Amino acid sequence: MGAKVNWYVKDRIVLSYFWGNITAEEVEDVMNQSTDYVQSGIKPVHSIVHGLEVIKYPMNLPQVLQMTSVLKNSDFGWFIMITDDRMARFMSSVVSQVTKLKFRSIPTTGETVEFLRDMDPSLPELPPMDNFLSRD
Numbered sequence: 001m002g003a004k005v006n007w008y009v010k011d012r013i014v015l016s017y018f019w020g021n022i023t024a025e026e027v028e029d030v031m032n033q034s035t036d037y038v039q040s041g042i043k044p045v046h047s048i049v050h051g052l053e054v055i056k057y058p059m060n061l062p063q064v065l066q067m068t069s070v071l072k073n074s075d076f077g078w079f080i081m082i083t084d085d086r087m088a089r090f091m092s093s094v095v096s097q098v099t100k101l102k103f104r105s106i107p108t109t110g111e112t113v114e115f116l117r118d119m120d121p122s123l124p125e126l127p128p129m130d131n132f133l134s135r136d
Contacts, residue, residue, distance in 0.1 A: 002026075005033040008048060008132055011041040012123060013116070015132055019053035024063055044077030046116060049092075050109070050133060051083040059087065078119055080112050081105045 003026045008015035014037040016030045030049075038045040051057070079101040081092040089105040096103030106112045109129040116123060 002135060003030045004135065005030055005037065006132065007037065008129065009124060009126065012045060013126075014038060014041070014045060014047045015050060015129070016047065017050045017133055017135075019135065021056040022054055022058060024058040024060070027058060038075050041075075043075050044120070045075060046077040046080070046120065048080045048082065048112060048129075050129070051081060051085065051088060052109075054083070054085070054088070057085070057088050057091070059091065076101055078116065079103045080115065082107070082109060082112055 002019045003022065004017045006015055006017075007013065014034050016034055018026070018030070034047050038047065079096060081089065081103070083089060083092075083105065084107045092103065092105055095101075104115060106115060113126045113129060117126060
C-alpha cells in the first residue's frame, strides 16, 4: 500500500518507511532505492526499515530472498528492522543470514536510535525518528 525511502541522517542512515499491505514489488523497489542511497553515502551507511504500520508483508521466502539480493552490498553498516511482527522478524533474520548483513530486529524507534548510537559513535546526534515518518 505504501513505502517511502529517504535519509534519516544525510549520507549516513537510510530510512525506509512501510505502511499498509506491502507488495513484493514495493519491497524490491525500496531495496533498490536503499542500495542507491547506501552507495552514495559515507561508509558505513546504516539502513532502517520501519514496519510498525504494516498490515501484511509478502511471505514467499524464495521471492523475498530474490528481491533482497541487492542487499549483498558491503557498504551497508547495520540493517535494522523495526517491527513487532514475529513472522516479519523471522523473514528478516533469514534474509540477513543469506546476505551476511549485520542485522538487528528492534521493536521501537527509541530503542533503534539507542542501538545505533551505541554501535556507531561516529554518528551525529540522532533526531526523533517520528519526524521522518510522513506519508507525503
